Amino acid sequence: MLVIAMLPHSIETSLAWGILSLIFHLGFVTEERSRKMMETLDAVRKVLTKVNRYAGSDLGNDEEVKEALMDIHVKLLEFWVKIVRELRKHPLEKMTDTGKGLWKDINDSLRNTLMEIQQRYEDIRELADSTSFSRNLTLQQPMSGSSLTFPVMVLPIPENPNFCGREKTLENMHKYLDPSKRRFRLSCFTVYGLGGIGKTQVATAYAYKYCRNDEDRSYDAVFWVTSETRAAMSKSFSSIAMALKLPGITERSDPSSTLSAVHAWLKQTDKRWLLIFDNAEKWDDIMPDFWPQAGAAGAVVVTSRNFNLADSPSSAGEELAIFSPDESTEFAKSILRDWDADDDHEQDAFTKLLSRLDGLPLAIHQICSLINGEGNTVADFLEIYDEHAAEFHQDRGGEHQAFYSHSLETVWLLAINKYSQDPESQLLLGAICFLSPDAIPEKLFHARKDLALPDDALFCRSPMKVRKTLRNIRSSGTISMSKSTIRIHRLLQAAFLERIQPEIQNHIFKATSTLLNDAFPKQRFGDPLYDEWPSCSKYILHAQSLARKWRSSLQNGVRLEATADFLQLLSHAAWYFRELADFESATELVEIGLEGAQEDQHELIVGHLLNTLGVVKDLTHEYHLSRQALERCLQIRLRHLGPDHLETNGVKTNLASIIASQGQYDVALELFQQAEKASTSSSAQDKRLASCRYAANYGRCFTQLGEYAKAREHLQRSRDILDSGRDNSIYRRAIDHCFGNLNLAEQLLEAAKANYETCLKGYAEDIMAKNQLLTCGCHYKIALIEMQSGHHANALTRIETALDLAMKLNAQGYVGRILLLKAELAKKDDSILLGLPVEETAEEIELKIGAVRSNLEGLLVSGSDVPPSTGDLFTYFIPWQAR
Incomplete structure (x- = not known):
């Protein structure tokens, strides 16, 4: 029926309906025929569903499309007529799957018809794609990359x-x-x-x-x-x-x-x-x-x-199938060196070896590389290899059995046994197996001269010895190297770690943790890692891999020792993920760190992990969990660092921010003041940025409390502190935003607008990208100013810009807040929405506001303070510093 429904109105469809009526009459006489005809109709339906995407589109009036659709119509009618003839010719014959008779004729005809329809569908799709691409070219100039040299x-x-x-x-x-x-x-x-x-x-x-x-x-x-x-x-x-x-x-x-x-x-x-x-x-x-x-x-x-x-x-x-015997032979010969192909004994051993490897490229590469590395003849190697034949030929089972029915265990075991006699190679290969398999920097293994390492890892203090050890490992085909980075197959990683004894695995894990922790940048005194992002990016995946393998080992009954180096690494890597706004990865590393930590030995590191967790939960609007984590962290730092330490007062600042996020500005202000007062014993250099943050936070709180003179005094002090030393563009942009909020609160609209415009235009792109929520907030505030000034068209433009960014960031709090402003603008000027590219009514905006509210209410955790109004709910889901 689908093909009839999609035909152009000018086509007479009575013939098609008549033919389908005959098919139903003749094809559904028996249960057997009914089943077969339903299968046939379903096959036709599937291909016509694809065709129908274009039949009703703007392309439906294109002459080429019309012609293709008509061809499809004709092919189907010819097919239906043939079925009617066959059914009439053989009214009592059964339709069976025997490969001959009535059903075979119908099935062959169906297959040919569907192939022809598919070809016409491909023609229509190519035309649609070409048309779409042409339209895109008229809308925007392509980025030709003229400043680049291609390829x-x-x-x-x-x-x-x-x-x-x-x-x-x-x-x-x-x-x-x-x-x-x-x-x-x-x-x-x-x-x-x-x-x-x-x-x-x-x-x-x-x-x-x-x-x-x-x-x-x-x-x-x-x-x-x-x-x-x-x-x-x-x-x-x-x-x-x-x-x-x-x-x-x-x-x-x-x-x-x-x-x-x-x-x-x-x-x-x-x-x-x-x-x-x-x-x-x-x-x-x-x-x-x-x-x-x-x-x-x-x-x-x-x-x-x-x-x-x-x-x-x-x-x-x-x-990909396994290699054929000829392909296996060609591949193995391309790897093997000094192989005597003219020796019949060697040729026979070579043939037997390849038959055992059964065409798996990785196995062939590994084995041939081992032969090269050991300097064995193939025949000598085969004697050693045959001792493991039973293990090698274990049936893998599962869905891949038809393609490769043997295990790789022996291939891995040979490499493992080789390196078990060389402690340095074993340690280095083991370390590589704990890391992410790709892009492992060789420099990671170049240790500082004074870095405390076990005896079998002291070679890492010499780059030349590291290179020599890597060459030894590389000679067996276990790893590959390019541009000072190492790559290893993940299957070999798993096999190596499974095969070595737990005590050796633990020893390698601890050494790897030490090396990786020493290489990874450190976050101190609450300052961001922003300047260290390039270095962090080189090692973050390896820290993540090390953490996941620690947890996996624990789940498999092997508890690797979570050393101070390992836990410290996780604490700083988690903070880096937090700066990237990858809150899921940050939380994962914190949770692994807390699982592994012994509080009596690692309590300060636990405190750092809890501080990161508290900040992440703040940014994901789980304020009660954030507060719990930060309060635990504060108690730890008070015990170990005392009340005057910057780290102690840093967590007080974070805790105050959580309290401010919930609207308790007077309580937050008191906590900020306690933190700054307790930090007076710190050196001026260490506390400069901290003092800058305190002053800015005072300004935020006093703005919300309506004490504008005090707010301005503290914001100016914050700016003066920043001016007194090395600049920090992230902090300066945040201060500009605070001044904008203050001026807006005092109805100094032009000054406020200038502050927000500076936030949007006065900084480099990479600085602005660091806090896109603040960018969204600036557009929103400018829209508010334009609306209050009676510039409704300008306000709508800013609203649309802010809304696009908020939706891109999935910032539901800001989406709701912006929609509320849009609804208010529509009430002031009911004609303003007519200027939108996609027409929208005030009722539709209200429906969207309701949908966002409903979604956010579902995210409120039991025990949270439920905001009293829709506007308060949306604000609740916006980080305090971006409001």
Whole structure:
């Protein structure tokens, strides 16, 4: 029926209805025929559902589309007529799946018809994509990247000179992705299969093959996204932004700003680009934040162990099979050195070895590299290898059994046994196995001369010895290196850690914690890590990996010792995640740290973890949990540091901010004053920024209490303190915002507007990106000023700008607050909404306000103070400093 419903009105449909009537009459005589005909109709329905997306669209009047739809109509009518003829010819014949007879004829005809319809559908879709792309070009100028030299390649893996096989896979990938054929839309190809089957190498080979520096290249840019975690993907997008030299983006830029800038380039450029998501686990990890946005026209390759990723939005994909015997032979010979292929005994051993490895590329690479590293003949090596044959040939079972039925355990065991005789190599490889598998800086293992390390890690004090040990490990194919970074296969990581004894594993874990903690920047006296962001980004994924493997070991019955180095590392890494606004990762590290800490030994570190947790819970509006964490932290710091220490009074400041967030400004003011008074014994240099914060917070509190003269006095003092030493743009912008709020409260509208405009225009992009909520608040406040001044059109423009940013940040408190202002503006000027690009009524705005309120009420935790009004509720969900 769907095809009839979608036909142009000018087409006579009575014939189609008549034919379908005959089909129902003849095809539903028996239960067997009914089942088969329902299957047939369902198959037709599925393909017509796709066609129907375009039949009713703006393209429906296009002559080419009309012609394609008519062809589909004709093909279907021909198919229905053939069915009627067959059913009449064989009125009593059963429709069975025997591969012959009536059902075979109908099924063959159905398959041919659907293929022809699919082809016409592809024609319509290509036309739709082309039309959409043309419209986009008229709306915006593409970012040509004229300041760059193309091709641009962001690939962490060097080209593999030993890559062989997979020619058909590469051909299939390019047949589908080729930008010359699919220029105006996004196309995606998923490469999936076993761990170690070569997915990453296939993606790498495709990138290098089709993005060479010559005129015949298919792509102008290739970008690699490491996709195990959200943090890894954010870091990859930062690398992409740096390579593209996107304006306003630096290594210190806020991740969301970097992500938006890269997406904008992908969407607007006229360059041909390829984006590779390596080792993705599920679509939910990539979408919607990292997936190219609607309108982006390019090619995407996804590699994954999960075959489900071959489904939507991927329109094509291929599961990598094991190597054929010929491919295995070619690959092994490309790796082996000094191998006597003319020796019959060696040739026989070689054939037997490859039969045991059963075509798994990773296993072949590992074994052949071990043979090279040990200097064995293949025959000698095979004798050792055969001692582990039974273990090697254990059945893996599960869904991949048909592709690779053997375990990799023996491959890992050989490497593990080799390094068990070399303590330095064992320690270094073990440390690598605890870290994130990609982009491990070699410099991490270059320890300070005075860093306390166990005896078998003292070689780390000598960069030359570290290099020598890495070369030893690399000779067996266990790791790869490029540009002073190390990469290891994650399966080998897991196997190595599972195989070594718990006491050795614990020893390596402690040494790794010491090295990584020493390398990771430290957050002190409440000051941000902002200046250290580039360094933090090099090590954050490794800190996260170390923490997760500690927890995983505990769950598996092995308790690794949570040393002071490990816990300190987690406390500073968690704070860095907090600065990135990755509150989920920050909370995870804090929770792991609290699980591992012994309060009698690590109470000060526990205090730092609790302070971070309190700040994170404040920013996620869980004020009662924030207050609990900060009060525990305060008691710890009072016991160990005393009431005068900056760290003690830093937590008092954070606690005061929580109290202020709940509207208790007089109580918060008293706590701020206690904190500053207790800090007088600190040196002037140490307390300068702290004093700047205290004065600004006094100004905020006095503004809310209506004591404007005192507020102005303290805000000016805050600015004077900042002027007395090294500038801090983040603090200065916050002070400008405070002055704006004060002037607005005193109805000094022009002065307030000037303050907010300075916040929006007077600072570098990376500074503004650090606090986008404050940016949102400035637009909102300017809109309020414009409305009070009677400039309704200007007010609406600012409202729309603020609303777009708030929705992008998912800042529901600000979304509700801005919608309230929009509703108030509509009441003052009921015609103002007519100027919007998308018409909106006052009633629709009120419905949106109700929806936001309902959503936020659902987020209120039991025991919280419920705000008395809608406006108070929205304010409750805005961080105090951004209100």
